[in-house]
Amino acid sequence: MKEDRKASDALRPNQLLEMYYFARLARDVEERLVILFRQSKVIGGLYRSLGQEGESVGTAYALERRDAVLPLIRNMGALMTVGVRPLEIFRQYMARGTANSRGRDLNIHIVNLPDPDADEPVIVGPISMLGDSIPVAAGIAMGSRMRGGDRVAMAWIGDGATSTGAFHEGLNFAAVQKIPLVVVAEDNKYAYSTPISKQMAIEHIDERAASYGVPHEMVDGNDMLAVYDLAKRMVDRARAGEGPQLIGVDTMRMQGHAQHDDARYVPKALLEQWAAKDPIARFRTTLVEGGAAKKKDLDDIDRMTRDYAAKEADLAVDEPMPDPESVTRGVYAGDKYTVPHVELVRSPFAEEM
């Protein structure tokens, strides 16, 4: 299935910088969240995607702006890539009344549903019940098709979550209906404390697609351009009507399941081995050695994203908690209760439209 000409060869310099920017921003937003967490400003758990920012960005970057994304808790990179303003994330984690869920739901559980023809991403955050977003993603892509659209839906799912019945029913349904769905199955070696060996009896996570007649391929999840290349091919195929595709991502969860989890069940050696493969550091090298960017440009981006994340966090901190009076509002349609839209932004590297 390999092709000689890689899609990434066609990426313009500003696009390469933009990918770097999104990965960096994802990491810096999470670093900020850690600080807020330590200040107990974050309500509930904090889930890091440390070490997985690359695959999140690489996959999402292969989408058209109008496509649909269904991220999980560790896909901060995907959210940054589709242009969710970091402020929205901080609001969510701190349960602010200004957040898309107005403090009603956790972390990245945000939803953006543009008009059918708007050139704007469909964003459907997960519910906690793992696997459920796969049938929903299938429905989104099917629905877009029914309305004459050509949106592809991309749904990320962890190794553990592929063991749910919802994953099976959703992917099988999509395969039968030839729905333009791209599933990104992330083998990050663990589901909470459970090693993948206790989750499935197959060599590679992409084989999870084999029962459905869904094309699948593994990729080194810490090589951002390799991820992008495969994702681009999968997305193009899905959009071309070839039905769902599954990308198997080989990566590593570099911290515990959440901040409370010291992950002592993970062998040190494994962590060291993967630390050497940090996706952002690798991409940096690729860019510099490939001559696509100078070290200084990247240093500037590092500073840019760090400051941006810090400023956004500060803004969110000063925002109010939701009004207790509102607790029963908006359970059903009909009471005039408005919900703030998710603010979308363009990166400094975006091209003019």
Add this chain to the structure above:
Amino acid sequence: MKEDRKASDALRPNQLLEMYYFARLARDVEERLVILFRQSKVIGGLYRSLGQEGESVGTAYALERRDAVLPLIRNMGALMTVGVRPLEIFRQYMARGTANSRGRDLNIHIVNLPDPDADEPVIVGPISMLGDSIPVAAGIAMGSRMRGGDRVAMAWIGDGATSTGAFHEGLNFAAVQKIPLVVVAEDNKYAYSTPISKQMAIEHIDERAASYGVPHEMVDGNDMLAVYDLAKRMVDRARAGEGPQLIGVDTMRMQGHAQHDDARYVPKALLEQWAAKDPIARFRTTLVEGGAAKKKDLDDIDRMTRDYAAKEADLAVDEPMPDPESVTRGVYAGDKYTVPHVELVRSPFAEEM
């Protein structure tokens, strides 16, 4: 995976006759049920396994007597093979108070749970919710192993039912735990009115096992000895600790989903093509041409099973309906409410123990 020496070569003449007897008996019991159905003595629907008796018998015949079977509505052949007395089936279909479910549950929904060390089959009829018997079957085989037993569990499932989340979760769990479970996935071309093409996007139903690292193979379901050979290999491997196995059965549902369904959605040509491959007729030819049996022996069996089925049906007809007073008995343990055991019988061809 093919082997030169076929397990069926080792079958003794009386065993071959016994397999024929079981298949014949399954068909004749159902023919009787049709008569009872027309006399409206059957309560609810009647589901035929016409054309599938061979695969039911061939797979079940590969089991040891102590093994566990989880049949579905179309596995009358499996029930006859493990020795369920036909009377038990008639009682069930006519909702008699003498039935194992005492008129509380339908058709073949019977359960037999012998002592751990008893050399007697574990029988767990399905509940209507398709797919649910797969996790339960996994638990039965795991439970036997935990108690030091070596029972293999065999669970039959239709093409349609493989689309359920329960199937996925159960087979994956069995694979990870290396549970001695053999799943018989029956491609009989339809799920009710739904063709398999709308059920899955794979060529062969046995690929349903590919996502789990479960060994799988297709077999001509209307060739009883081929089915037995594959099943024997799968059962032996499962018992040897190689984990779950899946047999893909290529067969055809020769009637509607149930008696009310005229199945006009099935192309005539398809039915004719499969009518020519009737498993019992084919087995007959194999036995006669192979010199394993004379036509007359088989004619005798035909008469024997027809009379036996008729006599058993007559017995059941005269049995009483359940006592309305009993309707709330036995919901929980503790009220001394006894349930009749499923009567097991040996075939006239059984060897002395």
Add this chain to the structure above:
Amino acid sequence: MPVITYLEAIRQALFEEMAADGRVFVMGEDIGAYGGAFKVTDGLQERFGESRVIDSPISEQAIVGSAIGASYMGLRPVCEIQFIDFIASCFDMLTNFAATSRYRNGAGVPIVVRGPCGGGVGGGPFHSLNPEAYFLNTPGLKMVEPSTAYDAKGLLKAAIRDDDPVLYFEHKFLYRRIKDDVPEDDYIVPIGKAAVRREGSDLSIITFGAMVHTALDAARQLESDGVDAEVIDLRSLAPLDREAILSSVAKTSRALLLYEARRTGGIGGELAAIIAEEAFDYLDAPVVRVASQDAPVPYAPPLEAAFLPTAAKVVDAARTLVKY
């Protein structure tokens, strides 16, 4: 006005809504060429094509989950659960995903999940359930169950046009047994409004679905001993029409709660609580529940007859109640 069956009324509602609104589509098992296990969707695929009448795999989670997704894209999916008993397989999708979506993110889920419920036809433990109590503790969902052909059509149209997820339970015992006048022109029966099926002064029989007819039977029998029963048909189970319930009890001072599900943990509890909280001063007698026995639904006719509520059981309970 043409007299049609309860089943035909449901089919008409689907035809009319699909014809009127291109966003409406149906999805389920065997609903296409076959027309559904009970033929409710018969002819729909011929008329509207395979893209709007979708035969799904046996995957209740995928049916409801993909309907949620499609509704996010502006469509109006109507899901058929072949027998409502199988709704248990998508309980998570309905209670956790669909029911909470609007509250969490303002993302409405205008889907309808419909299917045949109820007993009396020898269906046994897995083809006879009345699942309303499973969902009554989940805000965000609406539930309706018609007792007449007129309501079957009007409630389904209302459900399809509703901006929130609606569970639409159709009682299979009524499919072909119940016929009444159904207008050909467009109308809806608003969700949340009960109907008084019979005016009465001595007690209120509060019920819905097939039991409405059982209640009316009982009321006729009670008439002969001079007992004048009012029969309230709830029609909507979520939200409940509290006003209708309370004003009837205020009038009769006696409440008999009749439902086909099992007695314990059933909707009768919620009704009793509403009455005991808000109509206490009007009550002249204990609230009485008449419902099915606390057991799985048995299959043999004599058992099922003993299991289900009957007009005779209602009459007995009513007699004791009015004597109180």
Add this chain to the structure above:
Amino acid sequence: MPVITYLEAIRQALFEEMAADGRVFVMGEDIGAYGGAFKVTDGLQERFGESRVIDSPISEQAIVGSAIGASYMGLRPVCEIQFIDFIASCFDMLTNFAATSRYRNGAGVPIVVRGPCGGGVGGGPFHSLNPEAYFLNTPGLKMVEPSTAYDAKGLLKAAIRDDDPVLYFEHKFLYRRIKDDVPEDDYIVPIGKAAVRREGSDLSIITFGAMVHTALDAARQLESDGVDAEVIDLRSLAPLDREAILSSVAKTSRALLLYEARRTGGIGGELAAIIAEEAFDYLDAPVVRVASQDAPVPYAPPLEAAFLPTAAKVVDAARTLVKY
């Protein structure tokens, strides 16, 4: 007697039952080496090995389904649902398979399905549920929820020894906040028996789980205005201890039903029905329900505080009730 936490008491019950009975094993997500999301099973795998402490895939249907199968083979599986909210994913296995098995074929299903329920810890819509009402209309299941460490241990031992499927809800708010005397020697708390936590004559607060402590707070506050509240801890939700409920109401003539689940369609309905049916003559005032708001469980602390029942809300309701 040693004073231990509610959580420790649950762990002790597991240790002791597994040590005493080789048929008992536990299964769930991350319960092995990790010891469970809340560390309830900490140390179990070290002690009893991987074959009796099984880390499962993320497959609630497989966890419960395989437990049913294993129980058929004579084992006594105890399943952990990491957060009880995820029990929705095996709703079908529990209500259709496990609950009906004995009734249908005399095949008992001695399994326990346990997990953390309840709110008050900022868990949000999917980590805070109280699911008892989902299962109350399903005969064949038993349900318990302890409010003390003593009961946590005794009820779990009773559940494991019970021959029918028992849902064991442990309130995560109590895990480490509640400590009390727990005997080291073997004992059980029988399923189906409520406990009087506080004797009183003016009203009966009927509740269970974490709300028992809310009720006791409220009772203390009410004492200051001379209101003497009785607090009944149901402990078992299925079957309910009707005698305990009715005799308390017979004594106080006033019933306040307190539960943490959403108000509508909650267990308070069943309790109200029992009282309105069987204690009507004793009642001097309407039954009152104090419960959570009819909405998904919100995550922000100020919202959750407004959502949940509090001692203050109970006190207000009780004051109105006794003035009635």
